[in-house]
Amino acid sequence: MLLKKERLNDILTDMAKQARVYVPVSPDANDGGGVGKSGKAKMTRFELYSPGTAPNFDLVNTTMPPKDMLFPQTQKMYRYGFDTEGNAYIDIIHDSDEVVIFGMRSCDARSIECMDDVFLSMGYDDEFYKQRREKLATVAIGCASVAETCFCDSMGLDPNAAPGADVQLSPGVDGQSYVVVAQSEKGQALVASWQPYLEDSTAETTQVSCALKVNGDGLKDKLEQMFDHPIWEQLSKKCLTCGTCTYVCPTCHCFDISQENKMKDGERFRCWDSCMFSAYSEMAGNHNPRPTKMPRVRQRFMHKLCFFEDRYGKTLCVGCGRCVEKCPVALDITMLIDDIQAADLSKAEEVA
Amino acid sequence: MTAIQESIQKRAAELLESGEVTQVIAWTNGRFTNQTSPLFIQNAADAGKIVFNEYCVNTLAKYVLNEKIAGKVGVCVRGCEARGINRMIADNQLKREEVYLLGIPCEGMKDRETGEALDKCLTCTHKNPVVYDELLGAEVTDTVSEEIDKVRFAQIEAIEGMSREERLEYFNNVFNSCIRCYACREVCPVCTCRECFVDQLRAGWQGKQNNLNENRFYNLIRVFHIGDRCVECGECARACPMGLPLMELNRKWIRDLDELFAAGEEGLSDELDNTLGRYKTDDIEEFM
Ligand code: SF4
Ligand code: SF4
Ligand code: SF4
Ligand code: SF4
Numbered sequence: 001m002l003l004k005k006e007r008l009n010d011i012l013t014d015m016a017k018q019a020r021v022y023v024p025v026s027p028d029a030n031d032g033g034g035v036g037k038s039g040k041a042k043m044t045r046f047e048l049y050s051p052g053t054a055p056n057f058d059l060v061n062t063t064m065p066p067k068d069m070l071f072p073q074t075q076k077m078y079r080y081g082f083d084t085e086g087n088a089y090i091d092i093i094h095d096s097d098e099v100v101i102f103g104m105r106s107c108d109a110r111s112i113e114c115m116d117d118v119f120l121s122m123g124y125d126d127e128f129y130k131q132r133r134e135k136l137a138t139v140a141i142g143c144a145s146v147a148e149t150c151f152c153d154s155m156g157l158d159p160n161a162a163p164g165a166d167v168q169l170s171p172g173v174d175g176q177s178y179v180v181v182a183q184s185e186k187g188q189a190l191v192a193s194w195q196p197y198l199e200d201s202t203a204e205t206t207q208v209s210c211a212l213k214v215n216g217d218g219l220k221d222k223l224e225q226m227f228d229h230p231i232w233e234q235l236s237k238k239c240l241t242c243g244t245c246t247y248v249c250p251t252c253h254c255f256d257i258s259q260e261n262k263m264k265d266g267e268r269f270r271c272w273d274s275c276m277f278s279a280y281s282e283m284a285g286n287h288n289p290r291p292t293k294m295p296r297v298r299q300r301f302m303h304k305l306c307f308f309e310d311r312y313g314k315t316l317c318v319g320c321g322r323c324v325e326k327c328p329v330a331l332d333i334t335m336l337i338d339d340i341q342a343a344d345l346s347k348a349e350e351v352a
Numbered sequence: 353m354t355a356i357q358e359s360i361q362k363r364a365a366e367l368l369e370s371g372e373v374t375q376v377i378a379w380t381n382g383r384f385t386n387q388t389s390p391l392f393i394q395n396a397a398d399a400g401k402i403v404f405n406e407y408c409v410n411t412l413a414k415y416v417l418n419e420k421i422a423g424k425v426g427v428c429v430r431g432c433e434a435r436g437i438n439r440m441i442a443d444n445q446l447k448r449e450e451v452y453l454l455g456i457p458c459e460g461m462k463d464r465e466t467g468e469a470l471d472k473c474l475t476c477t478h479k480n481p482v483v484y485d486e487l488l489g490a491e492v493t494d495t496v497s498e499e500i501d502k503v504r505f506a507q508i509e510a511i512e513g514m515s516r517e518e519r520l521e522y523f524n525n526v527f528n529s530c531i532r533c534y535a536c537r538e539v540c541p542v543c544t545c546r547e548c549f550v551d552q553l554r555a556g557w558q559g560k561q562n563n564l565n566e567n568r569f570y571n572l573i574r575v576f577h578i579g580d581r582c583v584e585c586g587e588c589a590r591a592c593p594m595g596l597p598l599m600e601l602n603r604k605w606i607r608d609l610d611e612l613f614a615a616g617e618e619g620l621s622d623e624l625d626n627t628l629g630r631y632k633t634d635d636i637e638e639f640m
Contacts, residue, residue: 148384234392243532271560293408324383328539330410331380
């Protein structure tokens with residue numbers, strides 16, 4: 001099936017009648033965004049589509065990943081308090097909207113697989129995540145071009161194909177159309193609803209690969225021996241321990257639970273947290289097992305490249321390059337991987 | 353530039369060799385063309401890694417706080433770093449003798465995406481370090497301050513020209529886009545509180561939700577807290593991953609303090625001389 005680009009708006013408008021549809025956009029200056037002097041958008045993200053929204057499907061990937069739709073930066077969980085009779089109540093807050101994320105990249109699709117592992121496997125289902133996940137359909141678009149910071153194909157992904165997405169759109173080499181393939185039942189239903197706008201033909205599709213390559217082989221095994229390696233002290237010096245890399249990362253999924261009370265009522269919510277923040281690991285009684293930046297930086301990269309793989313069989317870095325682009329001090333995970341590969345293991349033993 | 357790079361390398365090696373400093377903070381190449389990243393070296397043999405070119409966008413001052421514990425630290429200082437260092441000394445975060453300052457006159461840095469002058473450098477009023485132990489290179493001429501002020505305050509004037517409603521909408525959109533990563537705080541040489549109000553969880557000043565209210569609260573309190581001490585290094589705005597116009601908030605303060613109290617620029621000396629955070633018995637305000 002072939003989808004002509006000029007039909008995209010029809011499809012989005014149709015879908016927006018049934019579901020909340022999120023598309024990549026470059027917000028303008030009146031919307032907290034704007035265009036830098038390079039002519040490139042300062043910040044891009046997924047936003048709710050409504051007729052009039054100008055999606056930008058040419059962004060290689062968005063500054064902010066689409067994880068907010070599934071795992072919101074702030075998610076209200078339940079309200080509680082005392083009613084007028086003085087009886088205690090707890091009302092769970094349900095999300096019931098159907099959501100379509102339209103135009104994600106292979107890295108984003110894989111990141112959802114990682115979050116599924118965290119929230120829906122190993123014998124425990126996170127019900128807040130599950131609710132949203134069941135209502136979510138994803139449409140991936142193959143990358144017609146890559147950014148200098150993209151390295152997903154070194155992390156075992158393919159920028160041209162996102163097997164985890166419900167529908168895969170592959171850009172035609174003519175730049176005018178997409179080849180449409182449904183990859184799941186949800187995907188089939190979506191594609192069926194697009195029928196009026198599809199053509200029964202096919203096209204040659206683009207094939208890209210990342211310019212930036214890293215060697216991810218054997219990283220987990222090597223890192224397992226490097227917990228006490230002196231390399232972390234040196235690597236972490238420039239880190240500011242801000243939350244940028246965590247918050248732009250499509251797979252970072254740590255959260256904190258907190259509440260706000262007003263008179264007799266309150267709301268409990270969870271919100272993104274970052275292992276780079278000191279309060280993240282602070283315990284009752286003020287003990288902090290990760291009091292300085294070295295253990296925090298080590299944790300971030302160990303989790304991405306070692307612990308997660310150990311537990312779920314895949315790395316928690318999908319090679320999207322967002323943190324590479326946005327880290328204010330250029331603490332670049334790809335250079336870190338090079339450094340790990342080059343590290344001398346005998347040094348770890350000296351320290352340990 | 354290459355001459356300066358060579359001098360930094362040479363002096364860094366000598367200082368480390370002689371034991372005068374235990375560490376030197378400078379820049380080195382990043383992965384991509386025209387990209388650099390902060391560098392920390394402890395051995396003279398690593399001095400060759402030091403790079404100085406027009407893409408050294410990171411202001412290094414804040415790092416000194418973390419590194420000074422291990423002995424005297426050598427750090428490269430341009431105008432922006434030097435003012436940050438003065439600021440931290442004035443704020444009692446650092447002692448002058450804890451740092452060795454390798455002064456570098458700076459013609460301004462470039463944005464690697466455009467090859468054009470970096471925003472923060474367009475408004476720089478002190479291209480030469482205002483404090484140093486030695487100067488590596490000839491002083492450069494500062495742009496006339498009237499010229500710079502046109503750029504420095506242009507956006508403030510544009511915002512002041514908005515109607516109340518427009519202004520509210522403008523800032524709501526800015527604050528709505530904040531992801532509260534706190535990069536603007538972490539990078540700032542003025543944000544040196546041991547425990548930021550944000551992290552005082554039990555007091556609960558700053559709620560954890562990401563919404564307009566909380567984001568506005570964070571951004572406004574940040575600017576109140578740095579208000580009369582900002583050295584205008586522009587790092588907060590450069591670091592912000594969402595590209596938010598943080599200098600506009602800072603400069604509104606700076607300009608008001610200039611107009612109301614002739615506050616002048618911060619970080620030019622290491623004397624504590626804040627306009628607001630200072631107590632003086634001869635203050636003209638009667639209630640003092
Ligand atoms: S690696 Fe970069 S983005 Fe991440 S916490 Fe450190 S300074 Fe911030
Ligand atoms: S660690 Fe960086 S490159 Fe890897 S998935 Fe996260 S943001 Fe992308
Ligand atoms: S750096 Fe930008 S996004 Fe991060 S907290 Fe500061 S204003 Fe918000
Ligand atoms: S508020 Fe921004 S410009 Fe002012 S000193 Fe801090 S980082 Fe520099």
